[in-house]
Amino acid sequence: MTMSIEQRIREKAAEHGFVACGFAAADAAPEAGAGLREWLADGRHGGMGWMEARADERASPNGLWPGARSVIALGMSYAPATDPLALAGASERGRISVYAQGGDYHKAVKKGLKALGRWLADETGCELKVFVDTAPVMEKPLAAAAGIGWQGKHTNLLSREHGNWLFLGIVMTSLELVPDPPGQDHCGSCTRCIDACPTGAITAPHRIDARRCISYLTIEHHGPIPTEFREAMGNRIYGCDDCLAVCPWNRFAEAGQANRAFLPRAELAAPALADLLALDEAGFREMFAGSPIKRIGWARMMRNCLIAAGNNGEAGLRESVERFVESDDPVLAEAAGWALTRLIR
Structure with a gap:
């Protein structure tokens, strides 16, 4: 039985270190742009002027690249092997966020995206562009639209399999791919992330x-x-x-799935x-x-x-x-x- 292009992309993505892969239409998250503009208008972006400077491009994949027809959302795990809060009482030591204790995720994720992109272009002749979080792309809403998770109450992407320990990458392509069902919110009444924030x-x-x-x-x-x-x-x-x-969904995240580039x-x-x-x-x-x-x-x-x-x-x-x-x-x-x-x- 011939595999679909979507199945083949998933397999190739896994070969390049991505533990999550989903598909969405390029216009699948229109509400994200409206939310971005409200956030900027309220000044909640602080001094991040680059968020405002390219807001129109960031608000929609088609604003950045009109030729985009589909989005491939990908996640690479950096699930930690130890408790990220273990140093809370060790005041003589500095606490560095889990994601920054290893190699630069921009390089590791982009390397995987480029390898996947080269293969996909060779296989299908499509046009495509790859993005990590240095580009004006709203990875989290797009990843939720592509079904690899949902945005939790802390606004970060959450996955039932990987918790919130995912680096996200996006491939925009001229291909018309079959979209996945969007991610469903499984936070329920939990407010642990809100309660845990030290500064409100x-x-x-x-x-x-x-x-x-x-x-x-x-x-x-x-x-x-x-x-x-x-x-x-x-x-x-x-x-x-x-x-x-503090997110309860992290209990399903396995440190063994983390990319070795992110080991502390x-x-x-x-x-x-x-x-x-x-x-x-x-x-x-x-x-x-x-x-x-x-x-x-x-x-x-x-x-x-x-x-x-x-x-x-x-x-x-x-x-x-x-x-x-x-x-x-x-x-x-x-x-x-x-x-x-x-x-x-």
């Missing part, structure tokens, strides 16, 4: 205010961290996993704040080579570490913090001053 960034089910989110504040936000959120940051220095880690590097799993604060810019680039963390730069990482040091409250970090008090960077000097007021003499 999930203001209502399916509504998030990036300006309050620790992931946004530690990664995307330039300038000083607003003082109202500093204590809540705890020892989080890059991202935050709390709303993801020993030096990033539980780094000592004192060691991080001792890094100069060259040391930062060396330590975070090949990591998505490298893109935020030394100054933002030092800012985050200084806030974490202040939340540690122990005198042992005074010397590490004091070297930044006279920094030429006013953001670092201010963060160091704040931290010193909280450290035991």
Whole structure:
């Protein structure tokens, strides 16, 4: 019996490390564009001007590429083998989000997408484009429309098989593929993700205010961290996993399915704040080579570490913090001053 092109795509996707694959029409998620525009109009994107600059392209696959007829949504697992919240009480160490403890997911996912795309173009002669999250594409609504999961109350994609530990990639193609049924919401009355958010960034089910989110504040936000959120940051220095880690659907996610490229590097799993604060810019680039963390730069990482040091409250970090008090960077000097007021003499 001849396999359909959809079945063949699924098999080839699995060969390239994707644990989830689904299909949708290019215009399958029209409500996503309306939601995006409302979110932007409310200012909930904070300083992410790039979200606003290409909003028309982001709102719909056809806005980005009018030739798109179908979307192939793909998921690559990064399910952790250990509890992402295990370092919550280890205030002398920095907490790095699970997704950033290994290799740069942009490279691994894009490599798989390109390999799948080359095969599909050779097999069918179709036109296609591949996208990871650096492009103006709304991966999560498209992935839900393609049936590989649904958007949970924390707005991230959820899967009954993989929890919320999926990196998403999108292939837009000129092929007319048979769409899958859209994902069904299985959150029910659960509010664990909302309750777990340290800063109240999930203001209502399916509504998030990036300006309050620790992931946004530690990664995307330039300038000083607003003082109202500093204590809540705890020892989080890059991202935050709390709303993801508490989701009950994660009990079905298997760490063995995670792509090996995302296995945590020993030096990033539980780094000592004192060691991080001792890094100069060259040391930062060396330590975070090949990591998505490298893109935020030394100054933002030092800012985050200084806030974490202040939340540690122990005198042992005074010397590490004091070297930044006279920094030429006013953001670092201010963060160091704040931290010193909280450290035991």
